Each structure stands twice: as C-alpha cells, then as structure tokens.
Amino acid sequence: AQSVTQLGSHVSVSEGALVLLRCNYSSSVPPYLFWYVQYPNQGLQLLLKYTSAATLVKGINGFEAEFKKSETSFHLTKPSAHMSDAAEYFCAVSPITGNQFYFGTGTSLTVIP
Amino acid sequence: EAGVTQFPSHSVIEKGQTVTLRCDPISGHDNLYWYRRVMGKEIKFLLHFVKESKQDESGMPNNRFLAERTGGTYSTLKVQPAELEDSGVYFCASSQDLGQNTEAFFGQGTRLTVV
Numbered sequence: 064a065q066s067v068t069q070l071g072s073h074v075s076v077s078e079g080a081l082v083l084l085r086c087n088y089s090s091s092v093p094p095y096l097f098w099y100v101q102y103p104n105q106g107l108q109l110l111l112k113y114t115s116a117a118t119l120v121k122g123i124n125g126f127e128a129e130f131k132k133s134e135t136s137f138h139l140t141k142p143s144a145h146m147s148d149a150a151e152y153f154c155a156v157s158p159i160t161g162n163q164f165y166f167g168t169g170t171s172l173t174v175i176p
Numbered sequence: 177e178a179g180v181t182q183f184p185s186h187s188v189i190e191k192g193q194t195v196t197l198r199c200d201p202i203s204g205h206d207n208l209y210w211y212r213r214v215m216g217k218e219i220k221f222l223l224h225f226v227k228e229s230k231q232d233e234s235g236m237p238n239n240r241f242l243a244e245r246t247g248g249t250y251s252t253l254k255v256q257p258a259e260l261e262d263s264g265v266y267f268c269a270s271s272q273d274l275g276q277n278t279e280a281f282f283g284q285g286t287r288l289t290v291v
Contacts, residue, residue, distance in 0.1 A: 107282035166219035
C-alpha cells in the first residue's frame, strides 16, 4: 500500500528564509517520490522527482529534496524563500513513474515580505 | 506545445443535475488519468486510461461517475446525478508512457460545486 503524509497544511516563512516542507511516505515497494507545485489558477507542475538514483534531488526554482529511506521521508527545502514561491505543494508517491500517484493533503506556503 | 487542457474551469450545478467535465491531454499521450481533490483532503486517483481502454478504474467512487475516452484522444467525466459530496477539484493528467523517465502533466483542474 502507498500513502503520503504532509505535516503542516499551512506554512509561513519570511522572504529570504529557509523553506522546509515535510513529507513522509509509506510504500510496500521501492517508491518513486515527487513534489508538485500548484500556483493559483494553474495546474500541478512537477518540481522534482526521486527515481532511485541520487538521494539528493535538485528541482526547478532552487528547490531540492532528500530521500531518506531510514526515515521514510522526502522533505522539500529551499535555502531562501522568494515571494513567487507562494503556492500549494503536494508530495506524491508512485510505484512506477507515470502511473497512478498517491498524494498528500498538500501544504500551502505563504511568503511574508 | 499545448499542455493538458480541462473544460470548464468552474462549474456550479444543483444537486441532481448532470455535469460533464472534459480533458484534452497532450497530443500523443496514451495515458490519461483523472484525479479528484475534495476540499482540504488529498488528491485522489479516480481512473487511468491507456488509449481508449480503462486500465484501472478502482478509484471511481460509485456508478454515478462515468468516464469515456472515445478514440483515445480527449476524455469526458460525467457525473449523473450529482450529489453534494461530489464537490471538489477534478484534475486530469496525461503521460506518454510508463517508466522511470516519463512525466505526468496535469491540467489546471475543474472546480465543481454542487449546491
């Protein structure tokens, strides 16, 4: 069975501060893990994905995530928040890339000027 | 290249009415998915088409929901009759194939409100 838990439905950070969005997963098979972002009035956009290569994955817009099997985590980070990062972020797991996704409940990120 | 397009962007209907949502995937993408997000909850899988065939419809909530993909191009999702609990955002996604290096592309969603 696959599932994802995102801690914190709302996160606020100051502009320039570290962004940390938490994601823990449960998977009965080696997972593929994803972070998607949804900006207002837009579709879900892939930020980054882990597909069993390097455990530290770099994505678009300066985001990165580290796969930690021992902690079953895939937290998303960005060293310095920008106003344009305000959006909703979704963590997802899939047994096969491109196949069915299991999403978390999402985390809404607010960036304070 | 056009992305995944969904129509309408918003729909408000009364309980008992019928609504049809449409998804146009990226041209050439054989795989098409429907997902739904009920307010405050996770985005949940509804079904998966490979071309015109339903590969997996295990997430369809009940028989009030009917999805079609005639000709393997665009897809429709009909809700008949709509109930209050059907309200939410319906997302469509498409991918070219399955595998490690593929990517699923999502549409902007259709926000359905049943009153």
